[in-house]
Amino acid sequence: MGKLDGRVAVVTGGSSGIGAGAARHLRDEGAQVCITDVNAPDDGGGLMFLDHDVSSADAWRRVHDRVVAEFGRVDVLVNNAGIFLPGMIADISLEVWNRTLAVNQTGILLGMQTFADVLEESGRGSIVNMSSYAGMQGHGTSVGYQAAKWAVRGMTRFAAREFAPRGIRVNAVVPGFVDTPMMAAGGKELRDTVVRRTPLGRLGDVTDIAYAISYLSGDESAFVTGTEIVVDGGMLA
Ligand SMILES: NC(=O)c1ccc[n+]([C@@H]2O[C@H](COP(=O)([O-])OP(=O)(O)OC[C@H]3O[C@@H](n4cnc5c(N)ncnc54)[C@H](O)[C@@H]3O)[C@@H](O)[C@H]2O)c1
Secondary structure, eight states, X not given: OOTTTTOEEEEETTTSHHHHHHHHHHHHTTOEEEEEESSOOSOOTTOEEEEOOTTOHHHHHHHHHHHHHHHSOOOEEEEOOOOOOOBOTTTOOHHHHHHHHIXXXXXXXXXXXXHHHHHHHHSSOXXXXXXXXXXXXSOOSBHHHHXXXXXXXXXXXXXXXXXXXXXXXXXXXXXXXBSSHHHHTTHHHHHHHHHHHOTTOSOBOHHHHHHHHHHHHSGGGTTOOSOEEEESTTTTO
16 A cells, blocks of 8 residues: 555656656655656656646646546645756846746746645645745855745745645645756756765755655645745755
């Protein structure tokens, strides 16, 4: 028996990194999983894949309708898709700012809005939103990313209160630095610095984050809503 037997999960940004790892983990726990992404996966592990830009309300509606047509229900929405575009306040362009917020913040609003009805019907709906260590402190190299990841935590708490009467729980996961293509883009110097600054002395693995997502998806977290789980090797300590 898997912990998530009988559940259906949608994982955005599921073609790579944390999303891909989480999708496989939820599948291994017994869930039927649909991954969505702007890029098709190299190896989707046999999971349903839908082409989806999370910043588009129309695209969200299409994903909703396709998943409901395929599985008849949705129990878990993992709002994982995200982009990192550097930019300090002094020089960030409005284009970069707007795109960062469109994907990392508005995408999560649209996901929660679009899937609330079917998550309510589930009777045990759970939304897991992806924040970041960048949403817990002020140090960073992208004001847009930082702002959006703080906003994710705020929206998560707001949604938890709004959706509690509908039986939907809403929580966030706050990863530290995780070994993914997004992290690799920062280069070896960033990697070495991060490992030095992390008390547990390593980068996170996608599996470290998948365990937190799985916990928040299922019944073990039935009394947990409106909060976040930090998975950062002690960095924020
Ligand atoms: N890797 C880290 O160190 C780290 C740390 C903290 C938080 N995060 C967050 O975790 C999430 C996943 O990051 P990752 O490291 O796996 O990155 P990644 O780049 O490996 O994966 C992100 C995925 O999102 C997809 N994506 C990008 N824009 C999209 C859009 N508009 N619509 C749908 N999909 C889109 C990409 O194609 C990619 O498959 C992100 O929200 C990121 O901000 C990552």
